[in-house]
Amino acid sequence: VGALPPKYAVEVKDIIMTPPSDSKYVKIIDELIKRLSASQEEKTRQLLERVEIGDRKPSQFLRHLQNLADSSIPETLLKILWMGRLPKSIQVALTIVKDSKLEELAVHADNIADASGPLLPQIAETSRSDTLEAMLNLKISQLTLSINQEIATLRSDVAAINSRPSRNPDSRPSTFRSRSRSRSRTLHGANGLCWYHWRYGSQSRKCKEPCTYNSGKRDWSSMTTASETSPSPRRLFITDRTSQTQFLIDTGADLCVYPRSAVPDR
Structure with a gap:
């Protein structure tokens, strides 16, 4: 027992702890073989679980499984393995008649497959799904790249606009102002x-x-101004050259007199 590897000793730990009264080494070896060796039923079941329906009809797939299996596989297990390999749409439809015999279920499955079109292998369905997902991811990546490029271009344009010197409306060339001024003076x-x-x-x-x-x-040029020559320097007159009438300008003097003789008769 001491020479038994630990991974095997664990499998027969119960026998080692409570060994039989006689032939204990034979008992340990027999139990190891029994516990570590897969049964024929288990081997067949593992084989059947790896088989796919492919392009077979449901009834053809059932006969293929029956040929691989032997008498050790019960019909109930074969039924479960067969239905588990069928397309999902056929599995759902067969739930209505799931209590029928295996051969009858195969006939129903063929009718459903004929009505819904040719069967595609499960691997093909998975491959098509993966292809669609890859195409969708590619489109998303291309769209993201395009948006990022547009944003970069927009930022570059905004930076270029901000870097330009501002234009002052009053900083136009003087020649332009001169021409504008000369033209404006001729306007009426x-x-x-x-x-x-x-x-x-x-x-x-x-x-x-x-x-x-x-x-x-009256002619604008006929109105002139003149300073009074009297001692008071604060009086200022405007003389009408046509009538020679003088008009006193109020410059803040204490007294402002307008001669009566200069007042026209009413």
């Missing part, structure tokens, strides 16, 4: 005024023909 309003009178009105000191500002009025 809708009422026929020159640019100076249109811009400054009565405060204008210049005029450019044609201009209708003085039409029907």
Whole structure:
């Protein structure tokens, strides 16, 4: 017993702990062979579990399993192994008649397979599913790459715009302003005024023909200003050159007198 490897000793631990009264070594060897050797039924079951239906009809697949099995495999186990290898759609349909005999189930399975089209191998279904998943992953990867490229381009454009120097509207060339100013001075309003009178009105000191500002009025140039030569330096007159009438400008003097003789009769 001491020469028995540990992995085998574990299998017959119960016999080692409570050995029989006689032939204990023979008992240990027999139990090891029995416990470590798979039964013929187990070997056959493992063989049948690795068999796929392929392109066979359900009834053909059943006969193939029956040929591989021997009398040690009960019909109930063969039924379970056979139905477990059928396509899922046929398995679901057979649940209605699952209590029928195995041969009858095979006939029903053939009818269902004929109605639903040719059977595809299970491995083919798995391969097709894997292919579709791979194609979907490829499309997602391509879409993600395209989106990342668009984002990178957009960021580059924004960075280029931000790096440009800002343009000041007032920093245009002086020649442009000069041309604009010279052109604007030649413009006339809708009422026929020159640019100076249109811009400054009565405060204008210049005029450019044609201009209708003085039409029907006194000539602007006929109004002049002159300083009074009297001792008081704070009085200022405006003389109308046409009538030679003087008008006193209120400059803050204490007294402002307008001669009665200069007042026209009412």
